[in-house]
Amino acid sequence: xxxxxxxxxxxxxxxxxxxxxxxxxxxxxxxxxxxxxxxxxxxxxxxxxxxxxxxxxxxxxxxxxxxxxxxxxxxxxxxxxxxxxxxxxxxxxxxxxxxxxxxxxxxxxxxxxxxxxxxxxxxxxxxxxxxxxxxxxxxxxxxxxxxxxxxxxxxxxxxxxxxxxxxxxxxxxxxxxxxxxxxxxxxxxxxxxxxxxxxxxxxxxxxxxxxxxxxxxxxxxxxxx
Amino acid sequence: xxxxxxxxxxxxxxxxxxxxxxxxxxxxxxxxxxxxxxxxxxxxxxxxxxxxxxxxxxxxxxxxxxxxxxxxxxxxxxxxxxxxxxxxxxxxxxxxxxxxxxxxxxxxxxxxxxxxxxxxxxxxxxxxxxxxxxxxxxxxxxxxxxxxxxxxxxxxxxxxxxxxxxxxxxxxxxxxxxxxxxxxxxxxxxxxxxxxxxxxxxxxxxxxxxxxxxxxxxxxxxxxxxxxxxxxxxxxxxxxxxxxxxxxxxxxxxxxxxxxxxxxxxxxxxxxxxxxxxxxxxxxxxxxxxxxxxxx
Ligand SMILES: Nc1ncnc2c1ncn2[C@@H]1O[C@H](COP(=O)(O)OP(=O)(O)OP(=O)(O)O)[C@@H](O)[C@H]1O
Ligand SMILES: [Mg+2]
Numbered sequence: 001x002x003x004x005x006x007x008x009x010x011x012x013x014x015x016x017x018x019x020x021x022x023x024x025x026x027x028x029x030x031x032x033x034x035x036x037x038x039x040x041x042x043x044x045x046x047x048x049x050x051x052x053x054x055x056x057x058x059x060x061x062x063x064x065x066x067x068x069x070x071x072x073x074x075x076x077x078x079x080x081x082x083x084x085x086x087x088x089x090x091x092x093x094x095x096x097x098x099x100x101x102x103x104x105x106x107x108x109x110x111x112x113x114x115x116x117x118x119x120x121x122x123x124x125x126x127x128x129x130x131x132x133x134x135x136x137x138x139x140x141x142x143x144x145x146x147x148x149x150x151x152x153x154x155x156x157x158x159x160x161x162x163x164x165x166x167x168x169x170x171x172x173x174x175x176x177x178x179x180x181x182x183x184x185x186x187x188x189x190x191x192x193x194x195x196x197x198x199x200x201x202x203x204x205x206x207x208x209x210x211x212x213x214x215x216x217x218x219x220x221x222x223x224x225x
Numbered sequence: 226x227x228x229x230x231x232x233x234x235x236x237x238x239x240x241x242x243x244x245x246x247x248x249x250x251x252x253x254x255x256x257x258x259x260x261x262x263x264x265x266x267x268x269x270x271x272x273x274x275x276x277x278x279x280x281x282x283x284x285x286x287x288x289x290x291x292x293x294x295x296x297x298x299x300x301x302x303x304x305x306x307x308x309x310x311x312x313x314x315x316x317x318x319x320x321x322x323x324x325x326x327x328x329x330x331x332x333x334x335x336x337x338x339x340x341x342x343x344x345x346x347x348x349x350x351x352x353x354x355x356x357x358x359x360x361x362x363x364x365x366x367x368x369x370x371x372x373x374x375x376x377x378x379x380x381x382x383x384x385x386x387x388x389x390x391x392x393x394x395x396x397x398x399x400x401x402x403x404x405x406x407x408x409x410x411x412x413x414x415x416x417x418x419x420x421x422x423x424x425x426x427x428x429x430x431x432x433x434x435x436x437x438x439x440x441x442x443x444x445x446x447x448x449x450x451x452x453x454x455x456x457x458x459x460x461x462x463x464x465x466x467x468x469x470x471x472x473x474x475x476x477x478x479x480x481x482x483x484x485x486x487x488x489x490x491x492x493x494x495x496x497x498x499x500x501x502x503x504x505x506x507x508x509x510x511x512x513x514x515x516x517x518x519x520x521x
Contacts, residue, residue: 075433075435078429089426089427091424102431105227107433154432
Protein backbone atom coordinates (compact mmCIF):
# COMPACT_ATOMS: atom_id res chain seq x y z
CA UNK A 1 0.00 0.00 0.00
CA UNK A 2 1.12 3.51 -0.83
CA UNK A 3 0.06 6.40 1.39
CA UNK A 4 0.96 9.91 0.40
CA UNK A 5 0.15 12.24 3.28
CA UNK A 6 0.08 15.97 2.62
CA UNK A 7 3.24 15.81 0.54
CA UNK A 8 4.86 18.90 -0.94
CA UNK A 9 8.04 19.10 -2.97
CA UNK A 10 9.92 22.30 -3.61
CA UNK A 11 13.15 21.94 -5.63
CA UNK A 12 16.32 23.77 -4.58
CA UNK A 13 15.70 26.42 -7.22
CA UNK A 14 12.33 27.22 -5.67
CA UNK A 15 10.10 25.38 -8.14
CA UNK A 16 7.06 24.08 -6.30
CA UNK A 17 6.50 20.81 -8.11
CA UNK A 18 3.96 19.29 -5.69
CA UNK A 19 1.72 20.90 -3.11
CA UNK A 20 -0.24 19.15 -0.37
CA UNK A 21 -0.81 15.90 -2.23
CA UNK A 22 -2.93 13.33 -0.39
CA UNK A 23 -3.38 9.91 -1.95
CA UNK A 24 -3.84 6.28 -1.01
CA UNK A 25 -3.13 3.51 -3.51
CA UNK A 26 -4.06 -0.01 -2.47
CA UNK A 27 -2.19 -3.23 -3.17
CA UNK A 28 -3.01 -4.58 -6.61
CA UNK A 29 -4.46 -1.34 -7.96
CA UNK A 30 -3.87 -0.01 -11.46
CA UNK A 31 -3.64 3.78 -11.44
CA UNK A 32 -3.14 6.31 -14.24
CA UNK A 33 -1.57 9.68 -13.52
CA UNK A 34 -2.39 12.42 -16.00
CA UNK A 35 -1.72 16.11 -16.23
CA UNK A 36 -0.04 18.73 -18.33
CA UNK A 37 3.70 18.89 -18.75
CA UNK A 38 5.29 20.24 -15.58
CA UNK A 39 2.34 19.29 -13.35
CA UNK A 40 4.56 17.17 -11.12
CA UNK A 41 3.91 13.60 -12.26
CA UNK A 42 7.54 12.56 -12.60
CA UNK A 43 8.35 14.31 -9.36
CA UNK A 44 5.85 12.07 -7.59
CA UNK A 45 7.44 9.01 -9.14
CA UNK A 46 10.92 10.08 -8.09
CA UNK A 47 9.64 10.60 -4.56
CA UNK A 48 8.29 7.05 -4.55
CA UNK A 49 11.68 5.77 -5.74
CA UNK A 50 13.36 7.81 -3.02
CA UNK A 51 15.56 9.43 -5.62
CA UNK A 52 14.53 12.67 -3.99
CA UNK A 53 12.94 13.44 -0.63
CA UNK A 54 9.71 15.28 0.07
CA UNK A 55 10.04 18.79 1.46
CA UNK A 56 6.93 18.25 3.56
CA UNK A 57 4.56 15.49 4.56
CA UNK A 58 5.38 11.80 4.44
CA UNK A 59 5.13 8.85 2.12
CA UNK A 60 4.53 5.36 3.46
CA UNK A 61 5.13 2.42 1.15
CA UNK A 62 4.41 -1.08 2.47
CA UNK A 63 4.69 0.24 6.02
CA UNK A 64 8.02 1.93 5.40
CA UNK A 65 8.07 5.67 5.95
CA UNK A 66 10.42 6.91 3.25
CA UNK A 67 11.63 9.99 5.12
CA UNK A 68 12.76 7.79 8.03
CA UNK A 69 14.44 5.21 5.84
CA UNK A 70 18.20 5.02 6.32
CA UNK A 71 20.29 5.46 3.15
CA UNK A 72 21.64 1.96 3.49
CA UNK A 73 18.16 0.49 3.23
CA UNK A 74 17.27 2.31 0.01
CA UNK A 75 18.71 -0.34 -2.37
CA UNK A 76 16.73 -3.04 -0.61
CA UNK A 77 13.60 -0.96 -0.79
CA UNK A 78 14.07 -0.34 -4.51
CA UNK A 79 14.19 -4.06 -5.15
CA UNK A 80 10.52 -4.10 -4.23
CA UNK A 81 9.83 -1.65 -7.06
CA UNK A 82 10.09 -1.92 -10.82
CA UNK A 83 10.53 1.11 -13.07
CA UNK A 84 9.90 1.70 -16.76
CA UNK A 85 10.67 4.92 -18.63
CA UNK A 86 9.65 6.49 -21.91
CA UNK A 87 13.21 6.22 -23.23
CA UNK A 88 13.57 2.51 -22.28
CA UNK A 89 17.03 2.98 -20.70
CA UNK A 90 18.55 -0.20 -22.03
CA UNK A 91 22.28 -0.84 -22.18
CA UNK A 92 23.13 -0.59 -25.88
CA UNK A 93 26.15 -2.87 -25.71
CA UNK A 94 24.26 -5.84 -24.26
CA UNK A 95 21.83 -8.31 -25.62
CA UNK A 96 18.20 -8.51 -24.60
CA UNK A 97 19.08 -11.43 -22.37
CA UNK A 98 21.91 -9.52 -20.68
CA UNK A 99 19.82 -6.38 -20.24
CA UNK A 100 17.19 -8.35 -18.36
CA UNK A 101 19.71 -10.45 -16.47
CA UNK A 102 21.42 -7.23 -15.40
CA UNK A 103 18.68 -6.50 -12.85
CA UNK A 104 19.42 -9.82 -11.19
CA UNK A 105 23.18 -9.72 -11.48
CA UNK A 106 23.47 -6.41 -9.69
CA UNK A 107 21.55 -7.70 -6.72
CA UNK A 108 23.80 -10.73 -6.55
CA UNK A 109 21.59 -13.51 -7.93
CA UNK A 110 23.44 -16.63 -9.01
CA UNK A 111 23.91 -17.43 -12.68
CA UNK A 112 21.77 -20.53 -12.25
CA UNK A 113 18.82 -18.54 -10.94
CA UNK A 114 19.30 -16.03 -13.73
CA UNK A 115 19.29 -18.77 -16.36
CA UNK A 116 15.93 -19.91 -15.10
CA UNK A 117 14.17 -16.62 -14.57
CA UNK A 118 15.26 -14.62 -17.64
CA UNK A 119 13.74 -16.94 -20.27
CA UNK A 120 10.58 -17.15 -18.19
CA UNK A 121 10.14 -13.41 -17.95
CA UNK A 122 10.99 -12.97 -21.65
CA UNK A 123 8.23 -15.41 -22.44
CA UNK A 124 5.87 -13.38 -20.30
CA UNK A 125 6.55 -10.19 -22.26
CA UNK A 126 6.49 -12.09 -25.56
CA UNK A 127 10.15 -11.72 -26.52
CA UNK A 128 11.46 -15.28 -26.26
CA UNK A 129 12.77 -15.31 -29.81
CA UNK A 130 14.74 -12.08 -29.52
CA UNK A 131 16.91 -12.83 -26.53
CA UNK A 132 20.12 -12.62 -28.57
CA UNK A 133 19.32 -9.28 -30.21
CA UNK A 134 20.87 -5.97 -29.27
CA UNK A 135 18.60 -3.00 -28.45
CA UNK A 136 19.33 -1.26 -31.77
CA UNK A 137 17.96 -4.30 -33.59
CA UNK A 138 14.57 -3.96 -31.85
CA UNK A 139 11.48 -1.88 -32.51
CA UNK A 140 10.32 0.66 -29.93
CA UNK A 141 7.62 -1.65 -28.64
CA UNK A 142 10.09 -4.51 -28.31
CA UNK A 143 12.55 -2.28 -26.46
CA UNK A 144 9.84 -1.34 -24.02
CA UNK A 145 9.02 -5.01 -23.50
CA UNK A 146 12.66 -5.60 -22.60
CA UNK A 147 12.50 -2.73 -20.14
CA UNK A 148 9.32 -4.15 -18.63
CA UNK A 149 10.90 -7.60 -18.39
CA UNK A 150 13.82 -6.04 -16.54
CA UNK A 151 11.45 -4.17 -14.24
CA UNK A 152 9.43 -7.23 -13.24
CA UNK A 153 12.09 -9.93 -13.12
CA UNK A 154 12.70 -9.37 -9.43
CA UNK A 155 8.95 -9.71 -8.77
CA UNK A 156 8.32 -6.20 -7.48
CA UNK A 157 5.28 -5.24 -5.41
CA UNK A 158 4.85 -2.05 -7.38
CA UNK A 159 5.57 -1.27 -11.03
CA UNK A 160 6.13 2.43 -11.80
CA UNK A 161 5.91 3.53 -15.44
CA UNK A 162 6.74 7.07 -16.57
CA UNK A 163 5.11 7.56 -19.99
CA UNK A 164 5.87 4.00 -21.09
CA UNK A 165 4.10 4.50 -24.41
CA UNK A 166 5.28 8.04 -25.07
CA UNK A 167 7.60 6.98 -27.88
CA UNK A 168 5.30 4.36 -29.38
CA UNK A 169 2.60 4.37 -32.04
CA UNK A 170 -1.00 3.77 -31.06
CA UNK A 171 -1.20 0.05 -31.78
CA UNK A 172 2.08 -0.70 -30.07
CA UNK A 173 1.03 1.47 -27.13
CA UNK A 174 -2.17 -0.56 -26.75
CA UNK A 175 -0.16 -3.80 -26.74
CA UNK A 176 2.15 -2.47 -24.04
CA UNK A 177 -0.84 -1.39 -21.96
CA UNK A 178 -2.30 -4.85 -22.35
CA UNK A 179 0.93 -6.31 -21.05
CA UNK A 180 0.90 -3.96 -18.06
CA UNK A 181 -2.71 -4.93 -17.38
CA UNK A 182 -1.72 -8.61 -17.39
CA UNK A 183 1.09 -7.92 -14.95
CA UNK A 184 -1.39 -6.05 -12.74
CA UNK A 185 -3.85 -8.92 -12.85
CA UNK A 186 -1.20 -11.17 -11.34
CA UNK A 187 -1.09 -8.98 -8.25
CA UNK A 188 1.45 -6.24 -8.92
CA UNK A 189 0.38 -2.68 -8.20
CA UNK A 190 0.85 -0.73 -11.43
CA UNK A 191 1.20 3.06 -11.67
CA UNK A 192 1.30 4.55 -15.15
CA UNK A 193 1.98 8.16 -16.06
CA UNK A 194 0.56 9.03 -19.45
CA UNK A 195 -0.51 11.90 -21.65
CA UNK A 196 -2.77 9.77 -23.78
CA UNK A 197 -6.52 10.35 -23.26
CA UNK A 198 -6.98 7.61 -25.82
CA UNK A 199 -5.32 4.98 -23.66
CA UNK A 200 -6.97 6.10 -20.45
CA UNK A 201 -10.37 6.02 -22.09
CA UNK A 202 -9.82 2.54 -23.41
CA UNK A 203 -9.34 1.06 -19.93
CA UNK A 204 -11.49 0.97 -16.83
CA UNK A 205 -8.97 2.25 -14.36
CA UNK A 206 -8.52 4.84 -11.65
CA UNK A 207 -7.30 8.13 -13.10
CA UNK A 208 -5.61 10.80 -10.98
CA UNK A 209 -5.08 14.17 -12.62
CA UNK A 210 -2.47 16.63 -11.42
CA UNK A 211 -2.44 20.31 -12.20
CA UNK A 212 0.39 22.59 -11.16
CA UNK A 213 1.40 20.22 -8.41
CA UNK A 214 -2.09 19.76 -6.98
CA UNK A 215 -4.44 16.79 -7.33
CA UNK A 216 -7.25 18.11 -9.56
CA UNK A 217 -9.31 14.97 -9.86
CA UNK A 218 -9.26 11.31 -8.80
CA UNK A 219 -11.86 9.22 -10.59
CA UNK A 220 -12.63 5.65 -11.56
CA UNK A 221 -12.99 5.62 -15.33
CA UNK A 222 -15.76 3.54 -16.85
CA UNK A 223 -15.82 2.92 -20.55
CA UNK A 224 -19.03 4.09 -22.10
CA UNK A 225 -20.08 6.33 -19.23
CA UNK B 226 32.60 -12.14 -9.98
CA UNK B 227 30.39 -9.84 -11.97
CA UNK B 228 32.22 -6.81 -10.62
CA UNK B 229 35.60 -8.23 -11.57
CA UNK B 230 34.49 -8.77 -15.15
CA UNK B 231 33.16 -5.22 -15.28
CA UNK B 232 36.43 -3.86 -13.88
CA UNK B 233 38.41 -5.47 -16.69
CA UNK B 234 35.92 -4.17 -19.23
CA UNK B 235 36.47 -0.68 -17.84
CA UNK B 236 40.21 -1.00 -18.18
CA UNK B 237 39.96 -2.16 -21.78
CA UNK B 238 37.50 0.54 -22.77
CA UNK B 239 39.73 3.12 -21.24
CA UNK B 240 42.96 1.57 -22.31
CA UNK B 241 45.06 4.68 -22.91
CA UNK B 242 44.45 6.32 -19.59
CA UNK B 243 44.76 2.96 -17.88
CA UNK B 244 48.16 2.45 -19.48
CA UNK B 245 49.23 5.95 -18.48
CA UNK B 246 48.21 5.25 -14.89
CA UNK B 247 50.04 1.95 -14.86
CA UNK B 248 53.11 3.59 -16.38
CA UNK B 249 53.34 6.35 -13.80
CA UNK B 250 52.68 4.09 -10.90
CA UNK B 251 55.29 1.72 -12.35
CA UNK B 252 57.83 4.52 -12.60
CA UNK B 253 57.02 5.52 -9.05
CA UNK B 254 57.41 2.05 -7.66
CA UNK B 255 60.46 1.34 -9.82
CA UNK B 256 62.19 4.34 -8.26
CA UNK B 257 61.07 3.20 -4.86
CA UNK B 258 62.58 -0.23 -5.43
CA UNK B 259 65.75 1.22 -6.90
CA UNK B 260 66.36 3.56 -3.99
CA UNK B 261 65.33 0.88 -1.58
CA UNK B 262 68.01 -1.47 -3.00
CA UNK B 263 70.70 1.19 -3.05
CA UNK B 264 69.96 2.44 0.43
CA UNK B 265 69.79 -1.00 1.96
CA UNK B 266 73.07 -1.96 0.29
CA UNK B 267 74.82 1.23 1.31
CA UNK B 268 73.78 0.64 4.85
CA UNK B 269 75.13 -2.87 4.56
CA UNK B 270 78.45 -1.53 3.29
CA UNK B 271 78.66 0.90 6.19
CA UNK B 272 78.08 -1.98 8.55
CA UNK B 273 80.69 -4.03 6.74
CA UNK B 274 83.28 -1.30 6.98
CA UNK B 275 82.65 -0.69 10.60
CA UNK B 276 82.64 -4.32 11.57
CA UNK B 277 85.52 -5.41 9.38
CA UNK B 278 87.86 -2.55 10.20
CA UNK B 279 87.25 -2.56 13.88
CA UNK B 280 88.76 -0.45 16.66
CA UNK B 281 92.41 -0.47 17.70
CA UNK B 282 93.50 0.57 21.21
CA UNK B 283 97.08 1.53 22.08
CA UNK B 284 98.47 1.87 25.59
CA UNK B 285 100.82 4.15 27.46
CA UNK B 286 104.43 3.03 26.98
CA UNK B 287 105.08 2.45 30.63
CA UNK B 288 102.16 0.10 31.09
CA UNK B 289 103.18 -3.37 32.15
CA UNK B 290 102.06 -6.46 30.30
CA UNK B 291 99.83 -7.53 33.15
CA UNK B 292 98.12 -4.17 33.29
CA UNK B 293 97.49 -4.42 29.54
CA UNK B 294 96.07 -7.86 30.14
CA UNK B 295 93.70 -6.55 32.81
CA UNK B 296 92.39 -3.91 30.47
CA UNK B 297 91.95 -6.63 27.84
CA UNK B 298 89.82 -8.63 30.28
CA UNK B 299 87.79 -5.56 31.06
CA UNK B 300 87.15 -4.87 27.38
CA UNK B 301 86.21 -8.46 26.74
CA UNK B 302 83.60 -8.36 29.48
CA UNK B 303 81.67 -5.58 27.73
CA UNK B 304 78.47 -6.96 26.16
CA UNK B 305 78.84 -5.09 22.85
CA UNK B 306 82.27 -6.63 22.13
CA UNK B 307 82.12 -9.45 19.62
CA UNK B 308 85.79 -10.24 19.29
CA UNK B 309 89.10 -8.98 20.59
CA UNK B 310 92.62 -9.74 19.43
CA UNK B 311 95.91 -8.90 21.10
CA UNK B 312 98.93 -7.73 19.10
CA UNK B 313 102.07 -7.55 21.21
CA UNK B 314 104.80 -4.99 20.52
CA UNK B 315 106.98 -7.79 19.15
CA UNK B 316 104.24 -8.97 16.80
CA UNK B 317 103.83 -5.41 15.63
CA UNK B 318 107.52 -5.10 14.99
CA UNK B 319 107.60 -8.39 13.10
CA UNK B 320 104.81 -7.35 10.82
CA UNK B 321 106.34 -3.89 10.37
CA UNK B 322 109.66 -5.45 9.46
CA UNK B 323 108.01 -7.69 6.98
CA UNK B 324 106.21 -4.76 5.33
CA UNK B 325 109.08 -2.29 5.22
CA UNK B 326 112.31 -4.28 5.22
CA UNK B 327 111.18 -7.04 2.97
CA UNK B 328 114.30 -8.69 1.46
CA UNK B 329 116.68 -6.41 3.36
CA UNK B 330 116.25 -7.81 6.81
CA UNK B 331 119.80 -6.89 7.73
CA UNK B 332 118.81 -3.22 7.86
CA UNK B 333 116.46 -3.98 10.68
CA UNK B 334 119.07 -5.92 12.59
CA UNK B 335 120.27 -2.75 14.28
CA UNK B 336 117.09 -2.57 16.21
CA UNK B 337 117.16 -6.20 17.25
CA UNK B 338 117.88 -5.61 20.89
CA UNK B 339 115.63 -2.66 21.38
CA UNK B 340 112.15 -2.90 19.84
CA UNK B 341 111.53 0.54 18.34
CA UNK B 342 107.85 -0.09 18.55
CA UNK B 343 107.98 -0.67 22.26
CA UNK B 344 104.69 0.28 23.73
CA UNK B 345 102.77 -0.33 20.56
CA UNK B 346 101.09 -3.41 21.83
CA UNK B 347 97.44 -3.13 20.97
CA UNK B 348 94.04 -4.71 20.96
CA UNK B 349 91.89 -4.95 17.89
CA UNK B 350 88.23 -4.93 18.83
CA UNK B 351 85.16 -5.80 16.81
CA UNK B 352 81.72 -4.87 18.02
CA UNK B 353 78.55 -6.78 17.40
CA UNK B 354 76.60 -3.56 17.05
CA UNK B 355 78.29 -0.70 15.24
CA UNK B 356 75.72 1.83 16.31
CA UNK B 357 77.23 1.59 19.78
CA UNK B 358 80.70 2.42 18.44
CA UNK B 359 80.82 6.07 19.51
CA UNK B 360 79.73 5.31 23.00
CA UNK B 361 82.18 2.45 23.24
CA UNK B 362 85.10 4.50 21.97
CA UNK B 363 84.36 7.13 24.58
CA UNK B 364 84.44 4.52 27.25
CA UNK B 365 87.76 3.22 25.95
CA UNK B 366 89.29 6.66 25.92
CA UNK B 367 88.28 7.13 29.52
CA UNK B 368 90.18 4.04 30.65
CA UNK B 369 93.41 4.49 32.59
CA UNK B 370 96.53 3.73 30.57
CA UNK B 371 94.87 4.02 27.17
CA UNK B 372 96.98 6.23 24.92
CA UNK B 373 95.12 6.19 21.66
CA UNK B 374 92.01 4.74 20.08
CA UNK B 375 91.91 4.34 16.32
CA UNK B 376 88.59 3.73 14.70
CA UNK B 377 87.11 4.40 11.35
CA UNK B 378 84.05 6.48 11.59
CA UNK B 379 84.93 8.53 8.56
CA UNK B 380 84.03 6.13 5.78
CA UNK B 381 81.03 5.14 7.77
CA UNK B 382 79.75 8.59 8.45
CA UNK B 383 80.40 9.69 4.89
CA UNK B 384 78.35 6.83 3.56
CA UNK B 385 75.68 7.44 6.14
CA UNK B 386 75.53 11.05 5.00
CA UNK B 387 75.27 9.93 1.40
CA UNK B 388 72.58 7.53 2.44
CA UNK B 389 70.56 10.26 4.11
CA UNK B 390 70.89 12.57 1.12
CA UNK B 391 69.77 9.75 -1.14
CA UNK B 392 66.85 9.06 1.14
CA UNK B 393 65.67 12.64 0.90
CA UNK B 394 66.09 12.82 -2.88
CA UNK B 395 64.25 9.54 -3.31
CA UNK B 396 61.44 10.57 -1.01
CA UNK B 397 60.92 13.81 -2.94
CA UNK B 398 61.03 12.07 -6.33
CA UNK B 399 58.74 9.30 -5.20
CA UNK B 400 56.40 11.85 -3.66
CA UNK B 401 56.09 13.76 -6.93
CA UNK B 402 55.52 10.62 -8.94
CA UNK B 403 53.04 9.42 -6.38
CA UNK B 404 51.04 12.59 -6.79
CA UNK B 405 51.02 12.16 -10.57
CA UNK B 406 50.04 8.51 -10.22
CA UNK B 407 47.18 9.35 -7.88
CA UNK B 408 45.99 12.05 -10.23
CA UNK B 409 46.01 9.69 -13.21
CA UNK B 410 44.32 6.80 -11.43
CA UNK B 411 41.69 9.19 -10.16
CA UNK B 412 41.04 10.43 -13.67
CA UNK B 413 40.91 6.94 -15.09
CA UNK B 414 38.37 5.83 -12.54
CA UNK B 415 36.28 8.97 -12.80
CA UNK B 416 36.18 8.70 -16.58
CA UNK B 417 35.14 5.07 -16.30
CA UNK B 418 32.42 6.14 -13.92
CA UNK B 419 31.25 8.89 -16.27
CA UNK B 420 31.38 6.49 -19.15
CA UNK B 421 29.04 4.15 -17.36
CA UNK B 422 26.76 6.74 -15.90
CA UNK B 423 23.62 5.39 -17.55
CA UNK B 424 24.50 1.92 -16.43
CA UNK B 425 25.02 3.03 -12.85
CA UNK B 426 21.74 4.90 -12.98
CA UNK B 427 19.96 1.70 -13.98
CA UNK B 428 21.85 -0.21 -11.31
CA UNK B 429 20.56 2.20 -8.71
CA UNK B 430 17.01 1.85 -9.97
CA UNK B 431 17.03 -1.93 -9.78
CA UNK B 432 18.33 -1.77 -6.23
CA UNK B 433 22.07 -2.29 -6.46
CA UNK B 434 23.84 -1.29 -3.26
CA UNK B 435 26.49 1.38 -3.15
CA UNK B 436 29.23 -1.17 -2.75
CA UNK B 437 27.91 -3.17 -5.68
CA UNK B 438 27.92 -0.07 -7.85
CA UNK B 439 31.39 0.94 -6.77
CA UNK B 440 33.04 -2.45 -6.77
CA UNK B 441 33.98 -2.52 -10.48
CA UNK B 442 35.62 0.90 -10.26
CA UNK B 443 37.47 0.10 -7.06
CA UNK B 444 38.66 -3.18 -8.50
CA UNK B 445 39.75 -1.24 -11.57
CA UNK B 446 41.88 1.04 -9.39
CA UNK B 447 43.31 -1.88 -7.46
CA UNK B 448 44.20 -3.77 -10.63
CA UNK B 449 45.93 -0.70 -12.05
CA UNK B 450 47.89 -0.33 -8.82
CA UNK B 451 48.76 -4.00 -8.68
CA UNK B 452 49.99 -4.17 -12.27
CA UNK B 453 51.82 -0.92 -11.70
CA UNK B 454 53.70 -2.55 -8.82
CA UNK B 455 54.26 -5.96 -10.39
CA UNK B 456 55.98 -4.64 -13.52
CA UNK B 457 58.75 -2.69 -11.73
CA UNK B 458 59.22 -5.51 -9.22
CA UNK B 459 59.93 -7.95 -12.02
CA UNK B 460 62.25 -5.43 -13.66
CA UNK B 461 64.13 -4.79 -10.43
CA UNK B 462 64.44 -8.49 -9.76
CA UNK B 463 66.26 -9.08 -13.04
CA UNK B 464 68.30 -5.88 -12.94
CA UNK B 465 69.45 -6.57 -9.41
CA UNK B 466 70.53 -10.09 -10.15
CA UNK B 467 72.34 -8.84 -13.21
CA UNK B 468 74.13 -6.17 -11.18
CA UNK B 469 75.15 -8.68 -8.54
CA UNK B 470 76.71 -11.07 -11.03
CA UNK B 471 78.36 -8.21 -12.87
CA UNK B 472 79.95 -6.90 -9.69
CA UNK B 473 81.11 -10.33 -8.65
CA UNK B 474 82.74 -10.94 -12.01
CA UNK B 475 84.45 -7.60 -12.44
CA UNK B 476 85.23 -6.31 -8.98
CA UNK B 477 86.24 -9.42 -7.10
CA UNK B 478 88.77 -7.66 -4.90
CA UNK B 479 86.18 -5.30 -3.53
CA UNK B 480 83.67 -7.98 -2.89
CA UNK B 481 84.61 -8.30 0.73
CA UNK B 482 83.22 -4.95 1.74
CA UNK B 483 81.34 -3.71 -1.28
CA UNK B 484 79.27 -6.80 -1.69
CA UNK B 485 75.60 -6.68 -2.68
CA UNK B 486 73.11 -8.26 -0.40
CA UNK B 487 71.62 -11.33 -2.07
CA UNK B 488 68.28 -10.57 -3.72
CA UNK B 489 66.54 -13.15 -1.54
CA UNK B 490 67.38 -11.00 1.45
CA UNK B 491 65.85 -7.75 0.26
CA UNK B 492 63.21 -8.84 -2.24
CA UNK B 493 60.47 -10.10 0.09
CA UNK B 494 60.32 -6.88 2.09
CA UNK B 495 60.58 -4.79 -1.06
CA UNK B 496 57.92 -6.76 -2.93
CA UNK B 497 55.43 -6.65 -0.09
CA UNK B 498 55.95 -2.93 0.44
CA UNK B 499 55.70 -2.16 -3.28
CA UNK B 500 52.56 -4.23 -3.77
CA UNK B 501 50.90 -2.75 -0.72
CA UNK B 502 51.84 0.67 -2.01
CA UNK B 503 50.43 0.01 -5.47
CA UNK B 504 47.26 -1.70 -4.35
CA UNK B 505 46.75 0.83 -1.56
CA UNK B 506 47.08 3.77 -3.92
CA UNK B 507 44.65 2.16 -6.36
CA UNK B 508 42.14 1.32 -3.68
CA UNK B 509 42.07 4.59 -1.79
CA UNK B 510 42.32 6.80 -4.86
CA UNK B 511 39.31 5.18 -6.50
CA UNK B 512 37.41 5.02 -3.23
CA UNK B 513 37.76 8.75 -2.66
CA UNK B 514 37.16 9.56 -6.32
CA UNK B 515 33.88 7.66 -6.18
CA UNK B 516 32.72 9.20 -2.95
CA UNK B 517 31.97 12.26 -5.00
CA UNK B 518 30.70 10.58 -8.11
CA UNK B 519 28.55 7.65 -7.15
CA UNK B 520 25.92 8.02 -4.51
CA UNK B 521 22.71 6.05 -4.22
N1 LIG C 1 15.60 18.64 -10.66
C1 LIG C 1 14.76 19.69 -10.75
N2 LIG C 1 15.14 20.88 -10.27
C2 LIG C 1 14.31 21.94 -10.35
N3 LIG C 1 13.08 21.90 -10.86
C3 LIG C 1 12.64 20.72 -11.36
C4 LIG C 1 13.47 19.57 -11.33
N4 LIG C 1 12.78 18.53 -11.89
C5 LIG C 1 11.59 19.04 -12.25
N5 LIG C 1 11.49 20.35 -11.93
C6 LIG C 1 10.33 21.22 -12.15
O1 LIG C 1 9.27 20.69 -11.36
C7 LIG C 1 8.05 20.80 -12.07
C8 LIG C 1 7.40 19.43 -12.22
O2 LIG C 1 8.25 18.61 -13.04
P1 LIG C 1 7.91 17.12 -13.40
O3 LIG C 1 9.07 16.55 -14.12
O4 LIG C 1 7.44 16.42 -12.18
O5 LIG C 1 6.70 17.31 -14.42
P2 LIG C 1 5.91 16.23 -15.26
O6 LIG C 1 4.50 16.31 -14.84
O7 LIG C 1 6.58 14.92 -15.18
O8 LIG C 1 6.05 16.82 -16.73
P3 LIG C 1 6.20 16.01 -18.11
O9 LIG C 1 4.81 15.58 -18.46
O10 LIG C 1 6.69 17.05 -19.08
O11 LIG C 1 7.14 14.91 -17.90
C9 LIG C 1 8.39 21.44 -13.42
O12 LIG C 1 8.10 22.81 -13.32
C10 LIG C 1 9.85 21.22 -13.56
O13 LIG C 1 10.44 22.27 -14.29
MG1 LIG D 1 7.62 13.66 -16.53
